[in-house]
Amino acid sequence: MKSLSQLLSSIPPSATLAVNDKAKAMQAAGQDVxxxxxxxxxxxxxxxxxxxxxxxxxxxxxxxxxxxxxVPEALAAIAAKIERDNGIRLEDPRRQIIITPGGKWALYxxxxxxxxxGDEVLxxxxxxxxxxxxxxxxxxxxxxxxLPAADNFRVTAALLKAKITPQTxxxxxxxxxxxTGRVLTRVELDAIAGxxxxxxxxxxxxxxxxxxxxDGRSHISIASLPGMAQRTLTMNGLTKSYAMTGWRLGxxxxxxxxxxxxxKMNGQTVSCAATFTMYAAVAALNGPQDAIAVMRDAYQxxxxxxxxxxxxxxxxxxxxxxxxxxxxxxxxQTNKNSLELADTxxxxxxxxxxxxxxxxxxxxxxxxFAISTAMSELERAVERLAKVMKAxxxxx
Numbered sequence: 001m002k003s004l005s006q007l008l009s010s011i012p013p014s015a016t017l018a019v020n021d022k023a024k025a026m027q028a029a030g031q032d033v034x035x036x037x038x039x040x041x042x043x044x045x046x047x048x049x050x051x052x053x054x055x056x057x058x059x060x061x062x063x064x065x066x067x068x069x070x071v072p073e074a075l076a077a078i079a080a081k082i083e084r085d086n087g088i089r090l091e092d093p094r095r096q097i098i099i100t101p102g103g104k105w106a107l108y109x110x111x112x113x114x115x116x117x118g119d120e121v122l123x124x125x126x127x128x129x130x131x132x133x134x135x136x137x138x139x140x141x142x143x144x145x146x147l148p149a150a151d152n153f154r155v156t157a158a159l160l161k162a163k164i165t166p167q168t169x170x171x172x173x174x175x176x177x178x179x180t181g182r183v184l185t186r187v188e189l190d191a192i193a194g195x196x197x198x199x200x201x202x203x204x205x206x207x208x209x210x211x212x213x214x215d216g217r218s219h220i221s222i223a224s225l226p227g228m229a230q231r232t233l234t235m236n237g238l239t240k241s242y243a244m245t246g247w248r249l250g251x252x253x254x255x256x257x258x259x260x261x262x263x264k265m266n267g268q269t270v271s272c273a274a275t276f277t278m279y280a281a282v283a284a285l286n287g288p289q290d291a292i293a294v295m296r297d298a299y300q301x302x303x304x305x306x307x308x309x310x311x312x313x314x315x316x317x318x319x320x321x322x323x324x325x326x327x328x329x330x331x332x333q334t335n336k337n338s339l340e341l342a343d344t345x346x347x348x349x350x351x352x353x354x355x356x357x358x359x360x361x362x363x364x365x366x367x368x369f370a371i372s373t374a375m376s377e378l379e380r381a382v383e384r385l386a387k388v389m390k391a392x393x394x395x396x
Contacts, residue, residue: 007137010136011136015355019355020035031350033350041240042372043295045244046287048288061279062276064275065278070098071278071279077282078099086207096259097253098251098259103206103239104130106252107134110204111135113261114169118140119169120141120143121143122163123142124172124173124177125360126153148362152182153177160191160192164195176209176219177209179328180321181320193225201231202233204232208237209323212241212296212325233253235252244284248274250273299372305375306378317332326369326370327368328363329366331366331394337357339357344393351385353368
């Protein structure tokens with residue numbers, strides 16, 4: 001037999017999915033595993049969105065959409081949302097938006113549309129686990145920009161400039177951030193924008209958690225800053241804010257010439273998103289938004305409980321978070337690396353968390369816990385963590 005893809009063979013599997021799979025196998029075997037590794041909201045999709053999807057199916061919207069990038073009603077709803085919420089006005093939504101089967105695919109389309117073989121992409125670290133593999137699959141080279149934990153993972157122009165070479169093509173920006181929970185400030189975004197314009201770089205903005213910001217903060221879209229709309233590709237979707245992870249509905253917004261290339265890639269691969277989910281998107285974006293506030297406030301309450309509880313456990317340090325629904329505590333009294341930490345937590349305490357190294361080297365000695373699960377489960381997790389730490393099971 002001839003050899004298989006060397007590229008795919010070199011790409012590691014998703015650490016998040018790997019932990020989830022092991023946790024589910026343990027649950028299937030009868031073990032009481034508390035699943036904090038994934039990022040799936042425990043809320044149901046709001047009923048009016050479900051009803052809109054059912055109505056679309058009943059109305060016969062089960063064929064290819066026209067146009068394939070998205071039905072006009074959905075494109076209009078996304079354009080209106082972007083102007084209303086993000087301060088970005090699109091001149092021609094039909095040439096600047098593509099609706100995708102999930103936000104992850106929108107990010108991949110953005111990368112394939114701007115990268116040539118060998119182009120470098122700066123990735124702020126800690127970063128979501130899939131960014132480097134996506135860049136590699138698109139033919140590029142991921143370049144981590146390690147953000148110091150001691151400075152609360154703050155972004156500065158100096159850190160970015162230190163990594164720029166003649167091959168640098170783009171910067172990936174995620175705010176609110178998975179896994180750190182940081183919400184980038186205007187000062188940080190101005191620094192990124194300044195470097196991007198000075199070095200003539202594209203910016204690929206992942207804003208999937210934009211609605212989940214705490215303590216009265218506001219999300220700022222980098223594409224809304226002066227001079228950035230023409231060089232920014234913005235990914236967003238319904239998965240996190242509307243509790244629609246399984247619906248696989250996202251979108252990519254950017255300059256027409258880039259969206260044209262992304263549309264070509266989309267047409268030669270997945271073709272389109274599911275038509276009836278596009279009508280659900282119209283209901284989500286144009287309908288009542290109360291459910292988002294309810295979910296956001298619940299995540300904020302869980303954050304308040306978990307951060308305080310984790311910091312009371314000797315050997316764990318946990319910063320508060322400003323957005324998203326992940327905590328990224330550091331284990332201070334251990335000789336184990338993050339892979340060993342996560343494995344020990346799963347085996348000894350039946351708590352599934354994602355090892356920090358999956359998010360880059362600066363995530364070492366950290367474990368990511370999702371707080372997108374019920375408070376009762378989080379309370380049980382804290383009790384188990386306190387026991388394993390007191391017993392010294394994570395020390396060596």
